[in-house]
Amino acid sequence: MTPDALQAGREALQQGRFQEAIQLLEAYLAQSRQRGEAGASDSQALEAQMNLVRAYHQLGETEKARALCLELLQHPDPQARGWAQKILPRLPQTVEKPAASPPSPEPAPEAQPLSSRQRAGQLGLKIPLPERAGPLRWAKWGSLGVGILFLWWLSFVLVGAHLDFGRLSFPRQLWFLQGLLPWLRNGLRWLVAGSLAVNFGVGLLFFAPWLMDHLHRRLHKLRWATLGEIERHSPETARLLQRLCAQKQLKLPRLGVIPEGGPLAFVYGTLPDGGRIVVTQALLQQLAPDEIAAVYAQALGRILNGDILILTLLGSPVQLVYLALEQVSQLANKRRDLIGHVAPLLYLIYTVLSYPLFFLCRLGTYHADHFAVEATGNPNGLMAALLKAAAGLQEAHKNDRRPSSLLHCTRLFSFLDFKTTAAASAASRLRDPAQAGQVFLWDQLNPWARWMQVNSSHPLLGHRFQVLAGYAQRLRLLPELSLGSGPKLDGARLQSRFWLDLAIYAAEVSGMVIGWLLGLILYLALPDRLDPKVIAATAVVGYGLGLGSKAVLMYRGSLSPQPTDVLHLLADPEADPCRSQPVELEGELVGLGQAGYQLGAELKLQDATGLMPLRFTSPLGPVGNVFSGLKRLRALMGQRVKVVGWFRRGNTAWVDLAYVQAGSQQLHSRPRLWLALFGLGVVLFGVWGAFSFPNLRFYLRR
Template sequence: MSTQPSEFPHKAGRAQQAGGVLAIAKVAGNLALASGVTIALLFGMVLALCSALLLIVKSGNPALGLGIALVITIAFNAIAFFVSPWIMDLVQNWLYHTKWVSIEELERRSPESAHVIRRVCSLKKIKQPRIGIIDDQNPTAFTYGALPDSARLVVSAGLFTYLDDDEVATVYAHELGHIVHWDFAVMTMASTLIQIMYLIYIGVREVGRKLDDKAESAAAVVAMTAYVFYLVGTYLLLYLSRTREYFADHFAAETTGNPNALSRALVKIAYGILEESEKAKEPSRLIQGTRALGIYDAKAAVSTGSSYRISSQPEKVGRVFLWDLFNPWGWWLELSSTHPLTGKRVRALSNYAEQLGLDMEFDMGRVIAEGNQLSKQRLYGSFFTDLLFYCAEFLAIVVGLIVGAILAHGGMNAGKAFVAIPLLCLGIALLVKRTVMFPSSKNAPTSDIMTLMSDPYASPLRGKPVTLKGKVIGRGDAGYVFGSDMKLQDQTGMIYLLYASRWGPIGNFLAGMNKVKDLIGTQTTTKGWFRRGVAPWMDLELITTDSGKKHSSHPAFWSLVGGIICLAIAALLLVAKF
């Protein structure tokens, strides 16, 4: 089932005059601070690594060597900064066949968008960006470049298919916000610095193997430091990426006086991505390749797009945002996301609508009121404990190594202390986490997809046993012909079913080759564990066709096997005499 929803029965209005000054939403943070801190820290990390490298190679003149290293680092960044737009142009033409158009041609497609571009460029005294259109029905938009006067603003044809003219205009205004704020240039520089750190990690790790023992140990420390800096830098970049999206939304609201149109645009973009993913035989290279640059994170499209599909009534769409706004897992998982959660963006836009004296789209006032009535005990009572379970494998190894070090210091054999103890902790963690993730599904109640997606208490850790009835409409990864994961659709939405064989990857491959193709297009009853992250999914346990044919999945099997193996090896090592 794939139906085009009716238009919003009542669109919230817009300001009579654009260009008003709006107070930035608190959730947005501070773009200048985020940019400055990110770049300063990344440069500091690169400088520290370059200094460490000089010590390793035992330069005869460390000061001169440091100066040369700094010059090379800065020169490399400068070249990458200015050359990257042209490299991106080549990639655009090769992968997506971008068509570069004039402002007049854009005006024929979206009159208000052309007006917004002309007005913003005139007010900000910047050159009109180079305008590109990609012939792809997946709705998206992104900006790249080195300087505002050499920026490129690219959208897909799907944007004009799924959005109204005023909504398209707010998307263009959002992308212009990136240009005016120069944040796209900061992102280019920050990304380059992070790549330098990763290259240092790889290079030092390889070179260290060819040095003497003392230098090799020092190289190992530098390589590990480079990798830690790389991870920290990645999360700094993600934070900067989310912050810049908030500020671009704010700019669009001020520029157009129409924050409600951008709220609708975000929801319709999610719907369009969902629709196109179901039609496609292969995954969209455009959506995958521009996920970090695009206006919307395609990974989050399932819940928002599904809600718009079944009902264009704003209050029903708004209920899906409860999880984004109030569930602590939303905050945790957002840390590794390039974009803010949709509910948070819509809430900020609703704040701007309120400042302009407008009605709020999606009845966010009611959503917030409902969220404030949620049980704080259910939301936060076990969250921090669950967070430990969520990271159980990593924490178990760390704790095991610490305990092992203490025991080794007390006289225990090093092999037992640093191998057996961590394995013992890991085995226990795997078995305990398994019981938390997969509660009994014996009496799993029947539900529907939208009800599950609207559950503000849903967790990515504690699976909710549930039975769903619907049609298997395709593979989870449409581009992988042997994929074993599937997409299930009922009358209320779509969800991914994750299949797990007892035989691991080989079993998944065989299931994808033999079973899944027979299931596609059939009505089924599925049982498993529903989970909610940035995107919702279901760990499949049993799928039954209307003809009575059953297929089992075993998502908890390898946790059990892994835990038992770890405990067995640990026990053997502990009782062994050596």
């Protein structure tokens, strides 16, 4: 029996073919024992035994699973003994044997996977950073430099450019310097703007933490806690903070607690001795003590590494935009008039201003995770904390009627991105770590993951779990999740398909570039017959044709949906945002915002395996989405419905709805129609503009 049998058994286990997995693994172990390879040094035989326990458990053969666990209790490897001690209490002696079936989800998001929780015997062990982390110093100084230049330019536009230095002149004796006067006047304007920028930046250095404190006290009822209060939930956390702060000669960060919301932790501050670490009460209640310690270590790592200091300095002015957004939202709920339609504009401004900080936040997260693992020796604790927190956030906010201000205004400062937690919600419901790890294969293997991560403030959870599992292996620990051992994928086929799909996904941009080039060629070939405006007109027409082609290619063929569930969709490593998969799901409709509030919370469907975001396009188009208030759809909230649409996967997964059905009532969505109509409108606008705009030849040749 070759090692290929072990790989085949592992794949059969991950795909739910438990009887086949048992046969392959038993045969492999029998051959190993005959050759005398099942000793303490044979890691492959040990892996086969552990997978065999999982297969027995999933198939209901609990007595066999217990017997094999008892054998592992006598194994020379201490990690194997620890794993068996952890699993054995969860295998009752008498269990009714069910039929073979795929891994069934557990209803509670706090369900623990079948895995060990071990940690390094010695703290402070040095572990090399992964290549994807990159140098943090250049990212910090680069972000700070870009922020300073932007502030300098903004000060010049708002103030410096309007200063009048017309009276400034040289004495007659210096007549030869008169030509330098325009340069000198502009230099003084930029100097004044720079002075204003420096003063504003110094003010932010001291004002930003106070602003953040005020924001969270007003919106989220932030209160300050003592170290003793945190110690009651996790004694290890108190010891950890005291030890690390003493080693780094750092003042103990200010500790805060927010009573509401799901399990979340975030950190901010502009000086190392003035950092704040804030957690929700749910995090202290739902996480184990060692997991809480890992979260605090990760937050302290962001303070010591310095990235959170830059993010607070640059991100605190953006919080003023979010504060205005909250005020407008509250007015919209009371007045029910057009004031509610200002909220999407403010949210767009807030998102655009936050986007440039995403790169530093992602890079800082890798370094903070690395610091937490070295400080605690417990990568599995941080992995479990991320999984529980992500699932808990999904569960806590699934019925929100408006976006959670806590999640949005702490996105840059939190220890995870709430927009990428759908997969974790499904994975946390699985009993076995092998199946749970398979949910994150898309993050690790799909070529789209690297591109779509640009839209995320933090690394994708699959990437973080993969890095943490690598740390665990370097510390000779069994990872909390079984990652990187999923089904074999054709990487070359995925990569070649990716470039074609990317061209379709960005068809409007490609069409605009091709149209611009075509217009330029026509104008250069026929300069006496064509006006220069043909260049702009063909670019607009190309943009519209690109949108129309997306409507055809992204919703290709007839809609023939296949019944499925959220878990199987999220576990598909080949899904992408371009090639749609017609699906049919059944579950409860949750999460749509209130009437009159036009930035409502995301519409979702919940079934027994997880939550799936839904995107609805009214038959009346964007006007119907905004002004009708989606009243018919809101009437279905909390009801069990069937949804049919096109499944897509980016940094988060979603379904473009075709229709929602509740009983005999059917509510249609028209994403393909309105994408095509919008493209046609842009084409007609470009054609009209080519004949109606003023002649641009004079302006282009001035």
